[in-house]
Amino acid sequence: MDFSVVSPQNLSQLRNAIRTLQRKPYRIGAGYTDLLMELRKSDTSDLTVINLAQINDNGLSHIKSLVNHVHIGAMVTATSICMNDDIARRFPTLQQAAANLASTQIRNVATIGGNLCTASPSGDMACAIVALKAHCVLMNVDGKKRVVPVVDFFTGPRTTCLKKNEFLYKIILPRNHKQTQHIHSGFIKVGTRNAMECSVVSLAYHIQVEESGYVIDAGIGIGASAPTIRFAEKAALNLIGKNMQNFTDENRNEFAKKVLTYASPISDVRATSWYRKEVLYNISKSVLV
Amino acid sequence: MEVSFNLNGEKVKCKINPTISLLELLREEMGLTGTKPGCNEGECGACTVLIDGISVNACLYPAINIHGKELVTIEGLVTAEGKLDEVQQAMVKHGAVQCGFCTSGMVMNIKAMQRNLEHAHHVPGENIRVQPDRKNIMKWLEGNLCRCTGYVKIIDAAEEVLNKNKI
Numbered sequence: 001m002d003f004s005v006v007s008p009q010n011l012s013q014l015r016n017a018i019r020t021l022q023r024k025p026y027r028i029g030a031g032y033t034d035l036l037m038e039l040r041k042s043d044t045s046d047l048t049v050i051n052l053a054q055i056n057d058n059g060l061s062h063i064k065s066l067v068n069h070v071h072i073g074a075m076v077t078a079t080s081i082c083m084n085d086d087i088a089r090r091f092p093t094l095q096q097a098a099a100n101l102a103s104t105q106i107r108n109v110a111t112i113g114g115n116l117c118t119a120s121p122s123g124d125m126a127c128a129i130v131a132l133k134a135h136c137v138l139m140n141v142d143g144k145k146r147v148v149p150v151v152d153f154f155t156g157p158r159t160t161c162l163k164k165n166e167f168l169y170k171i172i173l174p175r176n177h178k179q180t181q182h183i184h185s186g187f188i189k190v191g192t193r194n195a196m197e198c199s200v201v202s203l204a205y206h207i208q209v210e211e212s213g214y215v216i217d218a219g220i221g222i223g224a225s226a227p228t229i230r231f232a233e234k235a236a237l238n239l240i241g242k243n244m245q246n247f248t249d250e251n252r253n254e255f256a257k258k259v260l261t262y263a264s265p266i267s268d269v270r271a272t273s274w275y276r277k278e279v280l281y282n283i284s285k286s287v288l289v
Numbered sequence: 290m291e292v293s294f295n296l297n298g299e300k301v302k303c304k305i306n307p308t309i310s311l312l313e314l315l316r317e318e319m320g321l322t323g324t325k326p327g328c329n330e331g332e333c334g335a336c337t338v339l340i341d342g343i344s345v346n347a348c349l350y351p352a353i354n355i356h357g358k359e360l361v362t363i364e365g366l367v368t369a370e371g372k373l374d375e376v377q378q379a380m381v382k383h384g385a386v387q388c389g390f391c392t393s394g395m396v397m398n399i400k401a402m403q404r405n406l407e408h409a410h411h412v413p414g415e416n417i418r419v420q421p422d423r424k425n426i427m428k429w430l431e432g433n434l435c436r437c438t439g440y441v442k443i444i445d446a447a448e449e450v451l452n453k454n455k456i
Contacts, residue, residue, distance in 0.1 A: 001308040005290075005353060029351070033331055036310065036349050044308075053354040079343070103432020104398060105337055105346045195431030196332060 003044035005029075007051040011060070011143075014167070017050050019141040022164060026050055030075055031109040033102070034118055059170055063087070070173040074113025078125065079104075081112065090176055093204045096187035097128035103196055113168045116153065119160045122199040122224035126150075128187055130221035130229050131204035132173050138162060139169040147172070154228035177216055180208040184244060188283045192270060199224045200271040201279045203259075205287050213243045220287075225263040225280055235259040235284070247288040256284035292356040297365025305352050312336045312347035314355070315362060323363035323393050327434070334433035337394035337401075338362050342408065344401035346432075363393035366400070376400050379450040380443070387437035395433050399447045402429045406451065421451035 008014040018026070026048045029035050039049070052060070052075055064071040065086045072081070081087055081098040088095045101107055101115075101124045115125040116136065129150050136153045138146045140163070148161060150171070155161050162168065176183060184207040191197030202223035210216050218239040220232040235258035242251065265276035293302040296319075305314060312329070315321045315338075327335030329348045336347040339361040366374035373381070376399045386392050405419055419425050426447045427440075435443060 003308060005307040005351075007353065032351055033349050036351065037330055039308075051351070051353065053351070054356070102331075103334065104401070104429050105334055105344050105432045106331055106349075108343045108345055109350065 001039055001044050003039060003047040003049050005049045005051050007054045009054055009056060011055070011057050011139075014050070014052070014055060015139070015141045015143060018165060018167060021048055021050070022141075024048060028052060028117070028167060030111040030114045031077065033106050033110045034114065068175050070175070072112055072171045072173065074116075074168045074170055075111050076113075078102075078107035078110050078112070078115075081125070082107065090183070091128075091132060091173060091206070092183065092185040093131055093187045093206045094125065094128040094173075097124040097189075097202075097204060100124060100187065100189050112171060116150070116171070117160060117162065117168055119154050119156075119158050119228065121157055121226060121228055122202065123229060124187070124189065124199065124202060124223070126154075127199075127202050127221045127223035127229050128204040128206075129171060129173075130231050131206045131219040133219050133231075134174070135172045137169045137172060138166045141165045145169065151231045157227045176208050179210045179216060181211040182209040182244075183207065184209060184287075186287075188286070190279050190283065198270070201225055201265075201276050201283065203280065203283050203287070207239060207244070207287075209244050213245045215239045215242050215244060220259060222259060222262055222280060225265045225276055227264070230262040232259045232262045234261065239288075252285040252288045255288055256281045259284040290353060292353060294355045294357060295359040297361055307351075307353050309352045310348055311338070311345075311350040311352045311355055311360075314352040315347060321362055321364055325390055325393055327390070327394075332432075332434070333391070333394075334398060334430075335391055335394040337397040337433065339397055339401055339404075342401070342404045344398045361397075361400075363397060366396065374400070375453070376403065376446075376450050379446040383442045383446040383449070385439060385442040385446045387435075387439045391433060391435040391437075395430065395435070395443055398430055398433050399426075399450065402426070402447070403451055421448065423448060426451065 006017045008017050029049045030052045060073040061075040062073050063084050078098040078101050112125050115123045134150045135147050153160050187204045189199045189202045191200050204221040206219045208217040218236040220236045223229050265273045267273045290307045291304050315324050325335035327333035331346045331349040337344050338347045340358050376396050
C-alpha cells in the first residue's frame with residue numbers, strides 16, 4: 001500500500017484537507033474496519049486517506065441527548081451506541097443493531113458514520129437509523145450544513161448523496177412522541193451463522209404505542225433486500241391507528257405483504273432472491289406478535 | 290511519520306511508514322510476536338490488543354492512530370517477576386490452550402471484559418455493565434476464533450476469572 005495520509009486535528013483542518021483534494025482521489029478513514037481491507041486490494045498510488053481518528057470535536061465524536069432530539073456524531077462507535085443508556089431505553093432498534101454488528105473488537109472501532117457512508121444494503125446500524133426516521137447532517141468545506149432525511153442519503157448500492165466537498169457530520173434522531181407509553185422496537189437480523197455475520201435479510205422496527213394500546217407512529221427499515229436500505233412507508237402507515245393487542249393473522253399478512261413491496265433482493269452466495277423474500281415475509285409477520 | 294505512545298507501561302517513540310497496520314508495527318518493527326497474525330481481515334481475533342483499555346483487532350488498526358494512546362499487548366500482562374496475569378492463570382488451570390494460536394487474542398479480549406466490569410460505570414452516559422455469565426462471555430468472545438474448537442474450556446476459564454471479584 002502506498003497511499004498518503006493526512007490527519008486533521010480539528011474540523012477546520014478537516015475542511016481544508018477536503019478542499020485541497022477536490023481534484024484528486026481521496027477516501028475518508030474513520031474506523032477502518034472496511035477501508036483497510038479495501039485499500040489492501042486496490043491500487044492506491046494516487047490516493048490520499050483523510051484520517052478522522054485524531055480529530056478532537058465533540059459534535060463528531062459524542063452522543064448528545066437533547067429535549068427533542070438525540071445527536072450522534074459520525075465518529076461515534078458501535079460500542080458507544082450499545083453502552084448508551086438513553087439509546088438502550090428509547091431506541092432499542094438501534095441498540096440491538098449496534099450490539100449485533102460483527103464482533104466486540106470491530107464494534108469498538110467501527111463508527112456509525114462509516115456504516116452509513118459505506119451505504120451497504122446490509123448495513124445494520126444504517127437499517128435501524130432508517131426505521132427511526134433520522135436525518136443526516138452533512139457539512140461542506142465552507143462549514144455550511146445540509147440536512148437530509150436518511151432515506152435520501154442512500155442513492156444506490158455503496159453510493160450516497162454526499163458531494164465531493166462534503167462529509168457526514170452527525171445523525172439526528174427525533175425523540176419519541178410525548179404520548180408514547182410503550183415502544184415496540186427491535187432489530188431482526190437473519191444470517192447463515194450467529195457471530196461475525198453479514199445480514200442475509202434484516203428488519204428494523206420502531207413502533208410507538210399510546211396508553212390505550214393504539215399505534216401512533218411507526219418506522220420500518222429493511223436491509224439486504226433492495227439496492228439500498230429502504231423505509232417501508234406503506235407498511236408503517238398501515239399500523240398507525242391499530243391496536244397493538246389485537247393483531248389478527250389477517251393484519252399480520254397484510255403488513256408483511258406491504259413490507260415485501262419494498263423488496264427486490266438479489267441472489268448471491270449468501271442467499272437466493274426467493275429465500276430472502278420468504279424470510280422477510282416471515283420476520284415481518286413476527287414483528288406483530 | 291513519528292508516533293509516540295505508551296507500550297505495556299513504557300513510553301516509546303518510533304518512526305513508521307504511515308500505511309502500516311498496528312499488527313505490522315508490533316511484529317515486524319518492534320519484534321513483539323505474541324500478537325498473532327491470523328486472517329489479517331478482522332475476522333479471527335488472534336491479533337487482539339488493548340488500546341486505552343478496549344479490545345481492538347491490530348490487523349485493522351492503522352499504526353499512525355496509536356499516537357498518544359495506551360497500548361497493552363500479551364507481553365504486557367506478565368509481571369516483572371514473570372508471574373502470569375490471572376486471566377492467563379485461569380486459562381492454564383482449565384486446560385484452555387491447545388495449539389495456542391488463538392490464546393493471546395482470547396486472553397486480551399477476556400481482559401477487556403474484565404476491565405468493562407471494573408470501569409463501565411465511571412463513563413458518563415455509558416454505564417451499561419456486561420454481566421459475566423456464560424451467554425454474555427460467548428457473545429463478548431464471538432470475534433475470537435479457536436480452530437481447535439476448544440471453546441468450552443476457554444469459556445470456563447473466563448467465567449471463573451470474571452466472577453472472582455464480583456462487585
